[in-house]
Amino acid sequence: MTDELSPLGWDEGWDATFEGVDAEGAWPARVTAQHRDRWTVQSSMGLRDARVVGAGAAALKPVTGDWVACVVGPQKSDPWSIVAVLPRRSAVRRGAAGGSQGQQVLAANVDRLWIVQSLEIPPNLRSIERYLAVAWESGASPEVVLTKSDLAQDLDAATAAVGDVTFGTPLWVVSVEDPAAIEALRDSLAAGQTVALLGPSGAGKSTLINRLADSELAKTAEVRAGDRKGRHTTTSRELFPIHGGALFLDTPGMRELKVMDLDEGLGHAFPEIDEFSAECRFRDCSHSSEPGCAVLAAVEEGSLDPDRLASYRKLEAEAASERRRVDPRVRAEYVAEWKTAMRTLKFHPKYKQRK
Numbered sequence: 001m002t003d004e005l006s007p008l009g010w011d012e013g014w015d016a017t018f019e020g021v022d023a024e025g026a027w028p029a030r031v032t033a034q035h036r037d038r039w040t041v042q043s044s045m046g047l048r049d050a051r052v053v054g055a056g057a058a059a060l061k062p063v064t065g066d067w068v069a070c071v072v073g074p075q076k077s078d079p080w081s082i083v084a085v086l087p088r089r090s091a092v093r094r095g096a097a098g099g100s101q102g103q104q105v106l107a108a109n110v111d112r113l114w115i116v117q118s119l120e121i122p123p124n125l126r127s128i129e130r131y132l133a134v135a136w137e138s139g140a141s142p143e144v145v146l147t148k149s150d151l152a153q154d155l156d157a158a159t160a161a162v163g164d165v166t167f168g169t170p171l172w173v174v175s176v177e178d179p180a181a182i183e184a185l186r187d188s189l190a191a192g193q194t195v196a197l198l199g200p201s202g203a204g205k206s207t208l209i210n211r212l213a214d215s216e217l218a219k220t221a222e223v224r225a226g227d228r229k230g231r232h233t234t235t236s237r238e239l240f241p242i243h244g245g246a247l248f249l250d251t252p253g254m255r256e257l258k259v260m261d262l263d264e265g266l267g268h269a270f271p272e273i274d275e276f277s278a279e280c281r282f283r284d285c286s287h288s289s290e291p292g293c294a295v296l297a298a299v300e301e302g303s304l305d306p307d308r309l310a311s312y313r314k315l316e317a318e319a320a321s322e323r324r325r326v327d328p329r330v331r332a333e334y335v336a337e338w339k340t341a342m343r344t345l346k347f348h349p350k351y352k353q354r355k
């Protein structure tokens, strides 16, 4: 099985995982696209339409990049049936958008996650930090790819500014006008490796995939003349296996990336804050007003950029509210705490005075 599926990213580890899956007579396939209630899967038998049927179907939520176990039928003319989703090695998740409850898994089994930003406009460092936190949390290896270097107003200043927030994360600067830069990126790719691209609309994600694959796989479109924003050209998450090469997972540009319940991702994205915080007097220091806070002291001394701290605290607050939303136990604790606080407040002389 390994040989036939290796161009899709299968390896001996997946062999072992598949053996542990309870799916008699099923075979593995990789999800290359997801539609509302249909999935396109690819296996050694080519591309097929698949659906999720039977008891427990609602719990299986395959996403692009997932390895799934499939069977035919029930009728021969039916699409394949997905009977199991193999445990993910990595999952790019974002917090629930709009009013919806659940978090969303954007992509699964991603090896490298490219955060793509255009140099046509000054880099939005706060946005890059947000993407980095989400990327680090996913289990994939994050990298930052700055595109359209040919259109940058001050290339050196822009790359230096981004370099200040990426620390050790690999940083690539490319342009479709710069074959050497594209070649360097291509050289870094390995066969069977899954690379997902994430970033705002118009950043040039699909263009980059086409250029690296040397083929017009993904649709692209010009950005709007006025504000240089994209037109949301890519509308679904799709995996493009390149013959003998890597697999590219293209995604639609996002208006906003809401973070999920960040855990280690935050510390990885803000390594200097993580380091300072080890010296805080309180272990659960929130770096807002506590005595003995080493992070605030670092800002005071000028060794930490206050914008970085503000960004960190904003993401942390968002992650905490997301955690309350998804984890019923944490949510219950929070509600209880809040009720106690309200009760205390009601009996507080100050509160009475205000009434």
Ligand SMILES: Nc1nc2c(ncn2[C@@H]2O[C@H](COP(=O)(O)OP(=O)(O)OP(=O)(O)O)[C@@H](O)[C@H]2O)c(=O)[nH]1
Residues within 6 Å of the ligand: 147, 148, 149, 150, 151, 174, 175, 176, 177, 199, 200, 201, 202, 203, 204, 205, 206, 207, 208, 219, 220, 221, 222, 223, 230, 231, 232, 233, 234, 235, 251, 252, 253, 254
């Ligand atoms: N000058 C220049 N233009 C580029 C470069 N890369 C991409 N573009 C242009 O930027 C526009 C948007 O590119 P897309 O690849 O469609 O952007 P996208 O990130 O896939 O956008 P969505 O699918 O909407 O998320 C296209 O007109 C590309 O030709 C570059 O390096 N230099």
Ligand SMILES: [Mg+2]
Residues within 6 Å of the ligand: 205, 206, 207, 218, 219, 220, 233, 234, 250, 251, 252, 253
């Ligand atoms: Mg696109």
Ligand SMILES: [Zn+2]
Residues within 6 Å of the ligand: 277, 280, 281, 285, 286, 287, 288, 290, 292, 293, 294, 295, 296
């Ligand atoms: Zn602190």
